[in-house]
Amino acid sequence: MKKNPNKRRKIISYIVITFSAMIMLTPFITATFNSLKTYKQYTAIPVEYIPNPFRWQNYVEVWRMTDFAQYGWNSFIVTVLSVLGALLSCSMVAYAFARLDFPFKNSLFIMVLGTLMIPPVVMIIPQFIIFKHMGALDTLVPLWILEWLAQPFGVFLMRQAFLSIPKEYEEAAKLDGCSPLQTYWRIFMPMCKPQLATLTIFTFMTKWNEIMAPAIYLSSQEKFTLPIGVLSMSGAWFGKEQYLVAAALMSLIPILIVFFFTEKFFVKGASSSGLK
Amino acid sequence: MVSPYLIHFIVFIAFTLLASLYFSFSRYDMLNAPQWIGLENYNKLINDPVFWKSLWNTVYFTVLFVPTQTILALILAVALNQSLKGLKFFRIAHFIPVISSWTVVLYVADAIFNPRFGLANDLLVKMGSQPQQWLNDEALVIPVLVAVAVWKGIGYMMVIFLAGLQNVPEDLYEAAEVEGAGILKKFRHVTVPLISGTTFLVLVLSTITTFQAFEQIYVMTGNSGDITAAGGPNNASMVLMLYLFQQGFAFLKMGYASAIAWVLFLILFVITLIQVKMQKKWVHYEK
Numbered sequence: 001m002k003k004n005p006n007k008r009r010k011i012i013s014y015i016v017i018t019f020s021a022m023i024m025l026t027p028f029i030t031a032t033f034n035s036l037k038t039y040k041q042y043t044a045i046p047v048e049y050i051p052n053p054f055r056w057q058n059y060v061e062v063w064r065m066t067d068f069a070q071y072g073w074n075s076f077i078v079t080v081l082s083v084l085g086a087l088l089s090c091s092m093v094a095y096a097f098a099r100l101d102f103p104f105k106n107s108l109f110i111m112v113l114g115t116l117m118i119p120p121v122v123m124i125i126p127q128f129i130i131f132k133h134m135g136a137l138d139t140l141v142p143l144w145i146l147e148w149l150a151q152p153f154g155v156f157l158m159r160q161a162f163l164s165i166p167k168e169y170e171e172a173a174k175l176d177g178c179s180p181l182q183t184y185w186r187i188f189m190p191m192c193k194p195q196l197a198t199l200t201i202f203t204f205m206t207k208w209n210e211i212m213a214p215a216i217y218l219s220s221q222e223k224f225t226l227p228i229g230v231l232s233m234s235g236a237w238f239g240k241e242q243y244l245v246a247a248a249l250m251s252l253i254p255i256l257i258v259f260f261f262t263e264k265f266f267v268k269g270a271s272s273s274g275l276k
Numbered sequence: 277m278v279s280p281y282l283i284h285f286i287v288f289i290a291f292t293l294l295a296s297l298y299f300s301f302s303r304y305d306m307l308n309a310p311q312w313i314g315l316e317n318y319n320k321l322i323n324d325p326v327f328w329k330s331l332w333n334t335v336y337f338t339v340l341f342v343p344t345q346t347i348l349a350l351i352l353a354v355a356l357n358q359s360l361k362g363l364k365f366f367r368i369a370h371f372i373p374v375i376s377s378w379t380v381v382l383y384v385a386d387a388i389f390n391p392r393f394g395l396a397n398d399l400l401v402k403m404g405s406q407p408q409q410w411l412n413d414e415a416l417v418i419p420v421l422v423a424v425a426v427w428k429g430i431g432y433m434m435v436i437f438l439a440g441l442q443n444v445p446e447d448l449y450e451a452a453e454v455e456g457a458g459i460l461k462k463f464r465h466v467t468v469p470l471i472s473g474t475t476f477l478v479l480v481l482s483t484i485t486t487f488q489a490f491e492q493i494y495v496m497t498g499n500s501g502d503i504t505a506a507g508g509p510n511n512a513s514m515v516l517m518l519y520l521f522q523q524g525f526a527f528l529k530m531g532y533a534s535a536i537a538w539v540l541f542l543i544l545f546v547i548t549l550i551q552v553k554m555q556k557k558w559v560h561y562e563k
Contacts (some may be wrong), residue, residue, distance in 0.1 A: 013355035021369040029385035047398050050488050089280040096277035119544050121488050122537045125530050126292035149284035209377035211491040227379040235500040248383040270435040
């Protein structure tokens, strides 16, 4: 009698999540098949879902005939610089908040809290004007520089991590003659690898996929990152839409690979962002 | 060591907030210095039909999107919150849309909603109904965008709920079972009250972000990244952020765009206040 409701729950759960997983994956599968078609197959009516044969050369041609590699390189630069900046600046600021004493520490931390509440919408235009005066329009700088200035989400994440480290480590380090900076770099950073990984992956995902900032700041084609680069192709590739599908899916591959290897940190980051 | 944050705060937050407030009372095209015009931008805004339409669309989008995604994500999280075979596969399946950019989603969603050869119309025709224009249909464009947004974001929200569910003690369910509660009763009387804190947080955060939604509509209703082409058909998917962008970055009316930004900010502020007030009423706190 006691086992029955549990078993029924499992069966219902399987049905629900299988159905939902199908909805999640069907569009990707259909799109992947679309990317392997000729234009004639792509627009065929009645719909030809699975092309025969697969035109893998669509992917080769996207690589060869468009600026895809250039867009990919730009995305790579922006993402790597952003990740480095976020790791260094967030952990440094978080360490100060978690472990050091300095004037106005509490009011400053309330300010960090407050900045999380300000909707980005009111800052977009003045930020654009600041970058304009810096002569940074149509460069990649505005896309990564803010990550070097400690974004609040990362500061929170790292502060929580540092707070959970017992005081004894710090005292032992002090006895051994470590300065606060050395303690931070040699002892605290290595102990917080999981949180650093979470921050890396989240910054990676945000920057790799970002559209708003590149759409505002970039105007010349050779500076475009992947999302807006692929988006901008559609005008010139009219009548060859299957290539666009291939290009879009190709831009997903790097982050997909990263995701498969770091899935558990993704999940950790998502759940901690709900608690911020 | 906090200097990165100090620079961030002073230059990019405090300064920008003041500047943006000042711009909203000015005429500013970025070529000439901003010129103080008092309330003129706000006056114009009140009489601007496209502004009202985009405000309405924003509200409509949010009201459709937030509850749908929250409820579905909660159901999925409850289903996944047990030891099932293939758990990792299911989690990954729901996370692939989360890690995709909107450009990827544009072409992936096109496989379904393309009016000529998409899966949705193919199924409709096979079932004997009329094919639809989906994103090109004034009445359908927002529901379709919402459906795609739910599809893309649900995995993320599901994981937040899963974290909340993991804090619900198992013995409460057992106690409910002893009293003869079925699956639905347990969900209603144990799960829902105990994760009301998480639910509240999710609702506040997703309302705020949905009100500022931009990328999806810019990508999915536009044409190769041309901002003036997005928001169609006939402004049926014009939302506040998109309108702000068009006014500011396409037509260089930075003052007017800043006024839109501050109206949006005020609305968000009021919504958050209301939500915080309501929190006391229906969020269950353990005594």
